[in-house]
Amino acid sequence: MEKNEPDDEPVGRKDAKAGKPKKKQRSFWRELPILIVVAMVLSFLLQTFIARVYLIPSESMEPTLHGCAGCTNDRILVEKLSYDFGDPQPGDVVVFLGPPSWDSDYHSIRSDNAIVRGLQNIGSVFGLVPPDENDLVKRVIAVGGQTVQCRKADGGVTVNGKLLNEPYLNNPMMTAAKQANPCLGPEFGPITVPKGNVWVMGDNRINSADSRYHMGDSLQGTVPIDNIRGKAKFIVLPPGRWGVISSPNPQAS
Template sequence: MTTDDGNADAVAASKKKDKSGKPRSFLRELPILIAVALLLSFLLQTFVARVYLIPSQSMEPTLHGCPGCTGDRIIVQKISYRFRDPKPGEVVVFLGPPSWNDGYQSIRSDNVVVRGLQNIGSVLGVVPPDENNLVKRVIATGGQTVQCRNSEGGVTVNGKLLDEPYLDNSLLNPVKQVNPCLGREFGPITVPDGNLWVMGDNRLDSKDSRYHVSDELQGTVPVDNVRGKAVFIILPPGRMGTISSPDIDQN
């Protein structure tokens, strides 16, 4: 038979064991929790959405950025373009074709160990990818003909003048003596199937398709290079909000 004192001792020993066992149990589970968190981060960044930093002023006033300042951080979702191609008016992040990479410098460390850790972090989505990712607005898609003539009042696609509400119209103030093309005239260029013609909203300071018309793709970008659609500014808090993607395709 078990005495009452024996039962009490057994219960006390059991409680003591449980209490002492909890920290060991948590420490055993911690690596599993970390692995699951990293796996979820990888899946999220690879298939759903990723955060990008805007480093330049080429998309002003829609997106803010400049060398040495705190640029906008944007969410780029990857789901939409698994079912369809980008449309005119949408803001996209894409990998610059080879001819767009002049001046690009790797963001990886020269230290082999640190560089290896950075590459692992990039796979997991906690470190930016080491590639020339750019952000621009889609102006024309495969099969469309785009050009800009000051005499026609700006950019046209298939002969129709675009209504571009995202541009800073104050730049057209006659005092500033800026032409309707907000830069060089170009075209006509017929965009190859499977490619895009892209331009920055800050037309006076954006090295976009216009600056690469002499390359093998006539300045266009393959749809396969697109990383996703820019949909939301998450930082800084004062600029938080959605990114406009008006339908400018009138054809």
């Protein structure tokens, strides 16, 4: 008698497998536009609500932040969440939109060509191109309700009559200049900062067009908190400059 070999698979299963259509793989090139749109939406959300990278255009914050003509300027990460839950504090390094009276030296970075300008504006929405606005970076010295001034006889900047402790000025460039002029610029004040505003100054006091030089405007040189884009947290480029941006409170003992 011939021995039947066991069939390892039920009748019809092989035929069913053979007849089942293969799942069609979606082409990478068909998926690419979807991936690009998703990436652009995520970039928009990130830049709008969480953080954005800014380029330091000048030397007004030297040596804390590096910027000069013809060199590799720092790029800083500015986070936006801190001021959704609280106000700027003395010592914070902030990026802000300059009030109208601060725009005299600002020149548009957009092309004169209408098509290129339109593309630049679209790129700005997604963080691919810098915004066309007078964004500046300075350090908060005094906040709403405080009175700030500088008199050579006082030895430097005071807030509510107390001389500030400013470790970010402890560098050879500032130390030598302070011996000749403790204000590192013109004497000013007293100015009482309005509620909802801040008084800002650059770390490079001898070369910073900050609040001191706009006291004749309607805000007496102060900056509305609503104009502040965020707090500068990190230097992200160039690699040799990576690091946290220090924000010690100059009003602390």
